[in-house]
Amino acid sequence: MKAFAGNTTMNDDIRTVLQDMGPVDFKDKTALVTGGAGFLGSWICETLICQKAHVICVDNLSSGLELNIAHLSRNGNFEFIKHDITEPPHFKSKIDFVLHLASRASPFEFEEFPLEILRANTLGTANALEIAREHKAVFLFTSTSETYGNPAVVPTPESYYGYVNSIGIRGCYDESKRCGEAYVMAYRKQYGMDVRIARIFNTYGPRIRPDGIYGRAIPRFISQALRNEPITVFGSGVQTRSFCYTTDQVVGLLQLASSHKASGEVINIGNDKETTIIELAEIVKKLTGSVSKIEFHPLPQDDPAKRCPDLTKAKKILGWQPKVKLEDGLRKTIKWLSEAGVSVPEKK
Numbered sequence: 001m002k003a004f005a006g007n008t009t010m011n012d013d014i015r016t017v018l019q020d021m022g023p024v025d026f027k028d029k030t031a032l033v034t035g036g037a038g039f040l041g042s043w044i045c046e047t048l049i050c051q052k053a054h055v056i057c058v059d060n061l062s063s064g065l066e067l068n069i070a071h072l073s074r075n076g077n078f079e080f081i082k083h084d085i086t087e088p089p090h091f092k093s094k095i096d097f098v099l100h101l102a103s104r105a106s107p108f109e110f111e112e113f114p115l116e117i118l119r120a121n122t123l124g125t126a127n128a129l130e131i132a133r134e135h136k137a138v139f140l141f142t143s144t145s146e147t148y149g150n151p152a153v154v155p156t157p158e159s160y161y162g163y164v165n166s167i168g169i170r171g172c173y174d175e176s177k178r179c180g181e182a183y184v185m186a187y188r189k190q191y192g193m194d195v196r197i198a199r200i201f202n203t204y205g206p207r208i209r210p211d212g213i214y215g216r217a218i219p220r221f222i223s224q225a226l227r228n229e230p231i232t233v234f235g236s237g238v239q240t241r242s243f244c245y246t247t248d249q250v251v252g253l254l255q256l257a258s259s260h261k262a263s264g265e266v267i268n269i270g271n272d273k274e275t276t277i278i279e280l281a282e283i284v285k286k287l288t289g290s291v292s293k294i295e296f297h298p299l300p301q302d303d304p305a306k307r308c309p310d311l312t313k314a315k316k317i318l319g320w321q322p323k324v325k326l327e328d329g330l331r332k333t334i335k336w337l338s339e340a341g342v343s344v345p346e347k348k
Contacts, residue, residue: 026053035102037064114172121176157310201270205246225290235299237278245329268309
């Protein structure tokens with residue numbers, strides 16, 4: 001994957017993130033980023049480094065890639081520690097922010113690594129919270145729209161409790177994130193900590209893995225389309241998702257981490273425009289000029305019928321809303337994947 005870590009598309013996008021963050025500034029602050037070699041984690045690390053923050057990246061590389069952060073290792077403000085956050089680490093230097101992103105997140109991983117996922121979002125979250133408590137740091141937990149399960153209310157507000165199958169195939173992720181949220185709020189109640197929770201909706205863009213069990217719909221569709229292979233759609237394709245381009249997601253997360261008004265809040269960060277999966281496949285075909293056929297495969301267990309965030313709180317508290325249109329984000333992702341020379345992902 002010759003261009004996996006970065007290219008001109010990413011350089012332009014980082015500049016966009018820095019511009020869209022407005023007055024948010026982490027200069028001279030120290031941030032611990034768990035899962036920092038992953039898709040979103042590496043974007044967070046790079047943005048913070050560009051703002052002249054000191055960044056400690058902790059990742060066990062189970063799904064993250066050292067290649068994502070290799071270019072940052074030349075910067076004196078960046079430190080990479082290969083470590084599993086489910087084992088308590090200790091840091092002597094002062095930490096101002098703990099951004100906890102560590103967890104496998106692809107649906108194909110739920111079946112093969114359920115215990116790792118459970119531990120990362122429970123034990124890992126508790127360990128990350130202990131670090132934040134020791135250093136009196138601001139704590140951000142990246143939760144997920146999966147906590148809503150198959151919602152009866154769409155667009156879904158943060159007040160919705162969720163409709164989740166705890167013993168289903170997605171339970172390891174859904175329920176561990178819900179437990180992680182409970183940990184976060186328990187630390188706030190018992191220790192008065194400054195915490196905030198982001199419920200992330202489907203995010204895509206450069207550095208998202210298209211290979212094997214890591215590939216989600218967008219990178220899988222693009223990889224298949226670029227090679228004129230069949231595009232594999234689960235179910236009839238009428239299920240909806242709301243796709244948020246990575247620059248919008250990173251801006252939202254860092255604004256949430258830095259906002260005093262967001263302390264103790266749970267806030268949806270995602271795009272509020274619904275797209276059916278079959279529509280997504282057709283758009284990818286059009287943008288790539290592919291002659292791929294669309295193949296329909298059985299719908300996985302507990303696959304949500306609809307997924308769309310209510311962004312009222314994000315707009316009110318953070319002044320944040322997504323800017324990147326789906327086709328524009330897809331063009332950037334297609335360009336990046338083409339330059340990276342990736343192959344068609346296959347489930348291992």
